[in-house]
Amino acid sequence: MDFHRHILAFATLAGKNLLRRVVRTSLAVTGVALAVAVAVSLAGFVKGYHGAITRSIDMLGFQVMVMAKGCPYEAATMMLKGGTGLLYLPDSIYTNVATDTGVASITPVFIGVAEKEQTSIQDDGAGSFIVVSGIEVPSFTTMKPWLSFQTGTGFDGGRWFTTDTEVTKEAPENIKQEVVLGYEVAEYEQRKVGDTIALTITPSGAVSSETHEYTVAGILSRTGTQDDGTVFMPLSSAQRIFNRPSQITVVGVKLKEFSSQAIRQFEERWISLPEVQIVGLQQVKSTLLNLISTAQAMIGAVAVIAIVVAIIGVINTILMSIHERTGEIGIMKAIGASRSDIFELIWYETLALCLLGGLAGIIVAYGGSGIIEFMLRHLIELGVQGEIVVISPGIIGLSLGGTVLVGFFAGLYPAWRASSMRPLEAIRAGE
Amino acid sequence: MSYSLNHPSAEEPLIVGRNLTKHYRRGSETVRALDGVDLSVATGEMIAIVGPSGSGKTTLVNTVACLDAPTEGSLIINGIDTRGLSEDALVAIRRGFFGFVFQKFYLLPTLSVAENVELPLLFLRRNPSRRTTLALLETLEIASRADHLPRELSGGQMQRVAIARALIVKPKVLIADEPTGNLDSATSDSIFDLFEDLSHQGLSIMVTTHNLPLAYRASRVVTLQDGKIVKEESRKG
Ligand SMILES: Nc1ncnc2c1ncn2[C@@H]1O[C@H](COP(=O)(O)OP(=O)(O)O)[C@@H](O)[C@H]1O
Ligand SMILES: [Mg+2]
Numbered sequence: 001m002d003f004h005r006h007i008l009a010f011a012t013l014a015g016k017n018l019l020r021r022v023v024r025t026s027l028a029v030t031g032v033a034l035a036v037a038v039a040v041s042l043a044g045f046v047k048g049y050h051g052a053i054t055r056s057i058d059m060l061g062f063q064v065m066v067m068a069k070g071c072p073y074e075a076a077t078m079m080l081k082g083g084t085g086l087l088y089l090p091d092s093i094y095t096n097v098a099t100d101t102g103v104a105s106i107t108p109v110f111i112g113v114a115e116k117e118q119t120s121i122q123d124d125g126a127g128s129f130i131v132v133s134g135i136e137v138p139s140f141t142t143m144k145p146w147l148s149f150q151t152g153t154g155f156d157g158g159r160w161f162t163t164d165t166e167v168t169k170e171a172p173e174n175i176k177q178e179v180v181l182g183y184e185v186a187e188y189e190q191r192k193v194g195d196t197i198a199l200t201i202t203p204s205g206a207v208s209s210e211t212h213e214y215t216v217a218g219i220l221s222r223t224g225t226q227d228d229g230t231v232f233m234p235l236s237s238a239q240r241i242f243n244r245p246s247q248i249t250v251v252g253v254k255l256k257e258f259s260s261q262a263i264r265q266f267e268e269r270w271i272s273l274p275e276v277q278i279v280g281l282q283q284v285k286s287t288l289l290n291l292i293s294t295a296q297a298m299i300g301a302v303a304v305i306a307i308v309v310a311i312i313g314v315i316n317t318i319l320m321s322i323h324e325r326t327g328e329i330g331i332m333k334a335i336g337a338s339r340s341d342i343f344e345l346i347w348y349e350t351l352a353l354c355l356l357g358g359l360a361g362i363i364v365a366y367g368g369s370g371i372i373e374f375m376l377r378h379l380i381e382l383g384v385q386g387e388i389v390v391i392s393p394g395i396i397g398l399s400l401g402g403t404v405l406v407g408f409f410a411g412l413y414p415a416w417r418a419s420s421m422r423p424l425e426a427i428r429a430g431e
Numbered sequence: 432m433s434y435s436l437n438h439p440s441a442e443e444p445l446i447v448g449r450n451l452t453k454h455y456r457r458g459s460e461t462v463r464a465l466d467g468v469d470l471s472v473a474t475g476e477m478i479a480i481v482g483p484s485g486s487g488k489t490t491l492v493n494t495v496a497c498l499d500a501p502t503e504g505s506l507i508i509n510g511i512d513t514r515g516l517s518e519d520a521l522v523a524i525r526r527g528f529f530g531f532v533f534q535k536f537y538l539l540p541t542l543s544v545a546e547n548v549e550l551p552l553l554f555l556r557r558n559p560s561r562r563t564t565l566a567l568l569e570t571l572e573i574a575s576r577a578d579h580l581p582r583e584l585s586g587g588q589m590q591r592v593a594i595a596r597a598l599i600v601k602p603k604v605l606i607a608d609e610p611t612g613n614l615d616s617a618t619s620d621s622i623f624d625l626f627e628d629l630s631h632q633g634l635s636i637m638v639t640t641h642n643l644p645l646a647y648r649a650s651r652v653v654t655l656q657d658g659k660i661v662k663e664e665s666r667k668g
Contacts, residue, residue, distance in 0.1 A: 009553050016541035331537040334498060335596065336526040336554035338519060424498045
C-alpha cells in the first residue's frame with residue numbers, strides 16, 4: 001500500500017471519528033482557535049507596537065549629540081546663561097564623526113544667542129534672548145523629516161533660505177540675508193513670510209554688538225520641540241556673524257540601530273576625542289525599551305496560559321473519545337492494527353483538532369486585527385503612529401508551526417494510552 | 432470466495448495447543464478459566480465449543496487466537512511457538528492468519544459497510560479493491576448494503592458484515608465467539624450455513640455457542656466445564 005494512500009486512509013478515519021461528536025469536537029477546536037487568536041493578536045500587537053515605537057524614536061531627531069564638554073544643550077540653560085556658556089568645537093570633529101560606520105545620518109549645528117529688538121510689549125528679561133541655529137539644510141531636514149512650513153495667509157510660500165554660497169558675488173554685508181523662524185518665534189515676534197527681523201549679536205572677541213537685518217523666508221509649523229523657539233540661518237552665515245569660522249556647537253547623529261548597546265559602542269569610539277562629550281537619549285531609550293520588554297513578557301504569559309488551557313481541552317477531548325471507543329480500539333487491534341497504527345490514528349485526531357483550531361484562530365485574529373487596533377486606540381493613548389497590530393506572514397507561519405508542534409505533543413499521551421490498551425481488555429471493557 | 436487447500440502438509444495442524452491453562456486472580460481466590468486443555472486445529476475443520484456460561488469458552492478461543500497469553504502451556508501457530516512473544520510479534524502472527532467475529536459485531540459506526548469490510552487491509556498495508564469487496568459481500572448476500580452505515584442494518588446483516596471483515600484478509604482460521612448470541616434462530620441458521628460452506632472451502636473455524644443443535648453442525652464439538660474439556664465428539668464426513 002503506498003504511503004500517501006495509507007496516510008489518507010488514516011486521516012479519513014481520524015476525521016470521521018472527530019465528526020462523530022460534532023459539538024465536543026467544535027468546542028475543543030474553538031478552544032484552540034481562541035488561544036491561537038489571542039496569541040496571534042498579541043504577537044501582532046507586539047510586532048506592530050515595536051514598529052510604531054521605532055518610528056516614534058526616529059521622530060526624536062538626534063539620538064546622540066556630540067558637543068564640547070560642559071556645553072549646555074537645553075534651550076533653557078542656554079537662555080539663562082545668555083549664551084555665555086556655549087562652547088564650540090572645530091568642524092573637523094564633524095567630518096571625523098561622519099566617517100563612523102554606525103552613523104545613519106549626521107548634521108552639524110552652530111548655536112548662538114542673539115538679543116532681540118525690544119519691539120514687543122510682552123518682552124521680559126529671559127525673552128530678550130533668542131536662539132540662533134546655523135544649519136545645513138539637506139542634512140538637517142534628513143534628520144528631522146517632519147519639519148514643514150506653515151501655510152495660510154501670511155505664511156504661504158514659506159521655504160528654506162538660499163545658502164550664501166549661492167550669492168558670493170557680492171560682499172556679505174550687502175547681501176540681504178534670509179532666515180527661517182520657528183513657530184513660537186514667529187508668533188511671539190508677530191512676523192509673517194517676507195517680513196524683516198533684526199538680530200543683535202556680539203561677535204566672538206568683539207566688545208560691542210552688531211545688528212543684522214534678515215528677511216523671513218519661511219515659518220515652520222509647530223513641532224513641540226525647542227526648534228519652535230529658534231531662528232534658523234545657513235551654517236556659514238551664523239559662523240560669520242558670530243565670528244567663529246569653522247566652529248560648530250553640536251553634531252547631531254542618528255544611528256543605524258537604536259539600542260543602548262549601539263549608543264554605548266558609539267560613545268566608546270568617540271569619547272577619546274579631547275574636550276568632547278557625547279549626549280545620548282539614555283533615559284528615553286531605556287524607559288521605552290523597558291516598557292516594551294515588560295509588555296512582551298506580560299503578553300507572552302497571557303498567550304502561554306491561553307495555549308495551555310486549550311491543550312488541556314484538546315487532551316481531555318481525545319481522552320474522552322478513546323475511552324468511549326475502547327471496544328472499537330480493541331477490535332481494531334484484533335483485526336490487525338499494531339500499536340503504532342492506533343497511535344497514529346489517535347495522534348492524527350489530535351493534530352487535526354489543533355490544526356483546525358489554529359487555522360480558525362489565525363483567520364479570526366487576521367479579521368479581528370482591525371477591530372483590536374480600533375479598540376486599543378480608543379481605550380489607551382498609545383502615543384505612536386501607524387498600525388499597531390501587524391499580523392505578518394511570519395507570525396502566521398510561526399503560529400501554524402506552533403499549533404502543529406503543540407498538537408504533536410498534546411497527542412502523545414492519549415495516543416500512547418490508546419495504543420497500550422490490550423485488545424482483549426479493550427473489547428471486554430467495551431462490552 | 433473460495434479457499435484452496437494450499438497448506439504444505441495437511442496432516443500438520445495449523446494450531447497446536449498443549450496444556451493450555453489460564454488463571455485469573457479475583458480478589459484472594461484464583462479462577463481457573465482454562466485448566467490444562469489440549470486442542471489442535473486442522474485445516475478446513477469446524478470446531479464448535481460448547482459448555483455452560485463461565486465454563487471457559489471465550490477464554491479458550493481468545494487464548495488460541497493469541498489475543499490472550501496462557502498462564503501455562505504451549506501454543507504453536509503455523510509452526511511458530513508463541514511463548515514469550517511481544518505484543519507486536521503476536522500482532523504479526525494474528526494478522527492475516529485469524530479472522531474474528533464477536534457476539535457484538537463491533538462495526539465502526541462512522542464507516543460504510545464496504546469501508547468496514549476493508550478496514551483490516553489498511554492495517555495489513557494492502558490496497559483494497561472495491562470489486563473484491565463487493566464480490567465478498569455478494570457471497571454473504573449483503574452487496575446491496577455496501578454503502579450503508581452499520582446502524583441502517585439488521586443484526587443478521589451486521590454479523591454478515593463482521594464476517595466479511597474477518598474474511599477479507601483471507602485468514603486461515605476464523606474465530607467466532609457467540610456469533611449468533613444476538614440473532615434470531617433463522618438468522619443463526621443461515622450464519623451456520625455460511626460457516627459450513629466456508630469450512631468446506633478450506634477455512635478452519637472455531638465457534639463458541641450455547642445452541643447445541645447448531646453446534647452439532649460442526650465437524651467436531653468440544654464441551655467445556657470449569658475450564659476442562661469434558662467431552663469431544665467428531666463427525667466424519
Ligand atoms: N478478565 C478476567 N478476570 C477475571 N476472571 C475472568 C476474566 N475473564 C474471564 N474470567 C472468568 O473465567 C471464567 C471463564 O470465563 P469465560 O471464558 O468468559 O467463559 P464463557 O465464555 O464460557 O462464558 C469465568 O469464571 C469468568 O468469570
Ligand atoms: Mg463467552
